[in-house]
Amino acid sequence: xxxxxxxxxxxxxxxxxxxxxxxxxxxxxxxxxxxxxxxxxxxxxxxxxxxxxxxxxxxxxxxxxxxxxxxxxxxxxxxxxxxxxxxxxxxxxxxxxxxxxxxxxxxxxxxxxxxxxxxxxx
Numbered sequence: 001x002x003x004x005x006x007x008x009x010x011x012x013x014x015x016x017x018x019x020x021x022x023x024x025x026x027x028x029x030x031x032x033x034x035x036x037x038x039x040x041x042x043x044x045x046x047x048x049x050x051x052x053x054x055x056x057x058x059x060x061x062x063x064x065x066x067x068x069x070x071x072x073x074x075x076x077x078x079x080x081x082x083x084x085x086x087x088x089x090x091x092x093x094x095x096x097x098x099x100x101x102x103x104x105x106x107x108x109x110x111x112x113x114x115x116x117x118x119x120x121x122x
Contacts (some may be wrong), residue, residue, distance in 0.1 A: 007088060007091055015106050016108070025079070030079040032050040032051065033052075033058070034083045035084055036054075036083070045116070050083060055089060059096060062097060076102055076103070079106075083108050084111045087108060
């Protein structure tokens with residue numbers, strides 16, 4: 001197996017969000033979780049209102065059964081939308097969240113770069 005195989009497998013069960021559709025997803029109750037490292041967010045910019053959880057603590061913070069969960073992790077039905085820079089590590093992270101029973105978890109196609117591109121077109 002290669003990383004590309006792993007990525008394809010991860011995306012099989014994700015209903016990925018197009019960057020242009022992200023505002024509607026958020027308006028409908030989705031919660032955006034930015035997993036980019038601090039340095040990357042500082043360089044690329046931040047999405048207003050996104051929850052910032054670096055990748056290494058993601059599962060502990062979003063699992064409603066975890067003692068380390070954030071207040072928004074109320075149950076397994078939360079619509080978590082994971083954001084990374086280009087939409088690769090976010091797919092792997094969202095698939096892991098689904099393995100935890102967070103079946104509505106997904107990610108943004110193309111990541112933050114796609115959001116920037118959509119904003120420059122719109």
